[in-house]
Amino acid sequence: MKPLHILIALFTITITTPALAGQTITVGVNGMVCDFCARALEKVFAKQDAVESISVNLDEKTVLVNVKDAETISDEDVTKLINDSGYDVRSITRTEEDSDEPAL
Amino acid sequence: MKRLICLGIGLLVYAIPVETYARPVSYPGGWTVSQTNNGEANTLLLHYxxxxxxxLGYKFEYWRDGDFTVNALQMNNLLKRWNNEESQANLYLKSGIGIAHGDHETSPAAYTGLATDWEDRRFFASYENRYTEAGDVDDFFTQSARVGVAPYIGNYGDIHTWLMLEVSHAPENDEKITITPLVRFFKGVQLLEAGMTNHGEVLLNAIYRF
Known part of the structure; x- marks a missing residue:
């Protein structure tokens, strides 16, 4: 195969492969009633290498954990982190964030 | 006997869902500094x-009625937490050991007490008691209860406001019952409380977590 063909093939693969974005985990948390609770969960999750960012919603009593690309956190680990922070898990929902946009 | 009666009353009242002044245990690896000033005492607590x-932490106290200070190592234990979707309740044991300094005496000192609280985002209630033994310097029992209501409900990061009423009982003080209406402002990791007792004394408390 000529070098030009290889370049064209690589370009084609690149523009048709979805980007591997991180996963979003929505955790329903019991006992989360104040800013101290929210701060505690932020601090504990922020120490995890796999965590890109975290957002706490006191109205919904949920914690939104954005996981870094190619990383993962198991339900067991999420539950342990919440319990270690002093709270209980009500639910865990995962959303894959694979993008249809080409990675350029 | 008097002390036992007071302790009994305290434990009885304790069965009613009521609070601690503010959560005496933080998240893993968290530090807290708190300062309280009221009609009874001025205190400073730094804990990890x-x-x-x-x-675990260090606590300094100045007790106004007895005119003495206490320097102590304090340990707060979360005995039980009840996490519900809309509320949280806690039971704590708070104990300290250290040295008390009076005008002419210095003595080993120790104190212990139970604290409990219940809160959702609208209402708050708490109760705590404490027995302090400081040898020749002093020994006494205190207890206090609070109720509170939030006039509006804010989300994380907003300024939260609480209107509260505290009733404290110090059987060995000249003023045995003190009633303090106060307002609590709470934002992120900072908490500030200000009030005035029925004896005309100022209450000013602050907490910062890091």
Whole structure:
């Protein structure tokens, strides 16, 4: 195969492969009633290498954990982190964030 | 006997869902500094929480009625937490050991007490008691209860406001019952409380977590 063909093939693969974005985990948390609770969960999750960012919603009593690309956190680990922070898990929902946009 | 009666009353009242002044245990690896000033005492507490179950710290207290100070190592244990979707309740044991300094005496000192609280985002209630033994310097029992209501409900990061009423009982003080209406402002990791007792004394408390 000529070098030009290889370049064209690589370009084609690149523009048709979805980007591997991180996963979003929505955790329903019991006992989360104040800013101290929210701060505690932020601090504990922020120490995890796999965590890109975290957002706490006191109205919904949920914690939104954005996981870094190619990383993962198991339900067991999420539950342990919440319990270690002093709270209980009500639910865990995962959303894959694979993008249809080409990675350029 | 008098002390036992007071302790009994305290434990009885304790069965009613009521609070601690503010959560005495933080998240794992969290530090807390708190300062309280009221009609009874001025205190400063710095504590560290290795886990969410207990904290260790240093506490300084100046007790106005007895005119003495206490320097102590304090340990707070979360005995039980009830996490519900809309509310949280806690039971703590708070104990300290140190040295008391009076006008002419210095004595080993120790104190212990139970604290409990219940809160959702609208209402708050708490109760705590404490027995202090400081040898020749002083020994006494105190207890206090609070109720509170939030006039509006804010989300994380907003300024939260609470209107509260505290009733404290110090059987050995000249003023045995003190009633303090106060307002609590709470934002992120900072908490500030200000009030005025029925004896005309100012209450000013602050907490910062890091």
């Amino acid at each position: 929480s290795p886990t969410a179950r207990y904290s």
